[in-house]
Amino acid sequence: MNLKNSKLLAGALLLTCLGMTSLKGYTQNAQAAKTSLYELQQQFVDLGFGMFIHFNIPTYMEDDWADPDASPEIFNPKKLNTDQWAKAAKSANMTYGCLTTKHHSGFAIWNTRTTPYNVMNSQLKRDVVKEFANSFRKQGLKVMLYFSILDTHHKLRPGQITPAHIKMVKDQLTELLTNYGEVSALIIDGWDAPWSRISYDDIPFEEVYKLVKSIQPNCLVIDLNAAKYPAEVLFYTDIKSYEQGAGQHISKETNKLPALSCLPINQNWFWKTSFPTTPVKKAADLVNTNIVPMNKAFCNFILNVAPNRDGLIDDNVIAELKEIGNLYKKPQSFPKLPAADAPVISSNLAKKKPANASWSSDYALMDFATDDSFRSAWNSNPAIKAPWFEVELTKEMPFNMVVITEPTANTSAYTLEYFADNKWHLLAEGDQAQRIKVHRFDKVYGEKVRIKFKTFKESPSIAEFGVYCERR
Structure with a gap:
């Protein structure tokens, strides 16, 4: 770890030790409010269609994987309007939104005590997660949050992980699940994927899973790990995920698990300078080949929309979302999920054993x-x-x-x-x-x-x- 990053992490840990115990905010009564996992999975499937929002420091670069040493100063959405995002989601008949709170380069777009590498040290100096959550709830939409385990700024990557990194992950998730109201699902990325190579032992999955459930028992944990695990049983996730751009496609004929399929409306996940003048995916195709057939196969479809560097969704995307709303109406009822085994969430004691x-x-x-x-x-x-x-x-x-x-x-x-x-x-x-x-x-x-x-x-x-x- 270089001197700059070691100071950042040390400072983050000091601030965390001093402040994490005083967090106040949203909590669910674990006894009175807890819903069964099966019911939560059915409710997730019944949501049908939502908005993924990739907005973070890569928005200001031409690469989706940002430079981990990029200055917070480049994050400067001068016209940030999360109300616009929520109204656009509502116009498409979406039921929820999910925001990238932290992507692979480690920049946090909420007011965190865990690291100086966050939005409050950018030119914006506003808590984007808070504004997003408030805007979507005003429109009657559910709130979900995306969080990357892989964190190249803080050297949380294969072969470098320390107890301090594990603490940072837990502290950051504690903030997100405590300070921003009800979170229907936490979508986690960069964990036990072939490209991230951070195992469920390096960052202990069961510990993180239990932490999430202890703060918000009704928050689903969705790990984007479909590239590795079979489609018949839930391994290390409450919902089976499919990233279409990575070649992961759900079987609409045989799927029996609660599922999520994701795709960007543009060519990339984060905004690029070409987006305003490049055609987006067409509403009719998205409705007829994704949303409607997936809703019949126990699968919720999430469409990524990337706000631009001003913090606004481009006009061509706004128009297409309205057209989706003209074509897609959420069904009155969805298929009932078959009963399934509880997710496998523990470490495999047999892994690499004789x-x-x-x-x-x-x-x-x-x-x-x-x-x-x-x-x-x-x-x-x-x-x-x-x-x-x-x-x-x-x-x-x-x-x-x-x-x-x-x-x-x-x-x-x-x-x-x-x-x-x-x-x-x-x-x-x-x-x-x-x-x-x-x-x-x-x-x-x-x-x-x-x-x-x-x-x-x-x-x-x-x-x-x-x-x-x-x-x-």
Whole structure:
């Protein structure tokens, strides 16, 4: 960390230690106000259509990933009008807005105590998050917030993460969830993505998830991690996300999870000088190929709109949003979500741990089932009639959940066991035929976990074998 950034982070931490305990603001009564996760997911799906607002220091650059050492002085929206944003969203029959409170370069556009690298040290000197939230609520719209874990200004990136970084993330989220009223969802980016390489162990997902729920129990946690995880189970998110520009597309025919699909109305997420004179995506296409069919597939569609350097939405975008409102009317009712397993939110104790198995195919050894990738797999050799696979936890550990992911649905009967006190103990006689098999049980302590295959269509194969000790 260079001297400049070390001083910034040290100062942020000092201010945080002095001030975080005195935060006053919005809180939900965890006992009286808590809604079930299923109900919250259904409510999110029922919102149907919303506005993503990418507005931050990259607005003043030609790159969406800003220079992390850019001066706060360049952030200077002289005509900032969040009322205009909210009215534009209302005109399109949107139901909520989501603002980029902090993007990958670490600039915070709220009045934060955690770092000097924030909007109050820009020429604007106004809390954009506060103005955004107030404007959208005035229009009867829900408020959501985007937050990037990756933070290149504060050196929160792979190989550099310290306890101080974890504290900063928690303190920043505490501010956002305490000082700006009800937040329906927190959309998190730059976390356990192939390009960010910050794992859920580096910044502990379960700790952050529990923190969010402790402040606002009804706030959904949506991590934009669809590039890595399968579509059948919620891994590290309350809502399954799909970024179309990154090649992530929901299956409108098979999806059974509460979902979010996002796309910018322009060519980029943040405003560019070419935007006012470049055609935007057409209303009819957005309505007929995105909003309407996705609403029928348990999917909420969020359209990104990028305010310009004055802090206003361009005229061509305003006009297209009005046309969307002419074509799209929110349905009176939405499909009811099927019941689903609770999200997996704990660290995988089996990740990168030694694995053993019956004879494998030479090109697909057992280590592929614990390599933290769902794109590789262990394959049993077809000659083996009673195949098995086990992971060594390297020491006795507590756990209360096992998740087995197959490349395709194959196994329909199996036995799960754990090794403790020098012998194997039965965990479950499994009969889940689906591709991803989730088993939750009372906590046990063991050194190894094993699956023994009984009934299968083809030679067994495991993409990932997960072992977890989730907080309950």
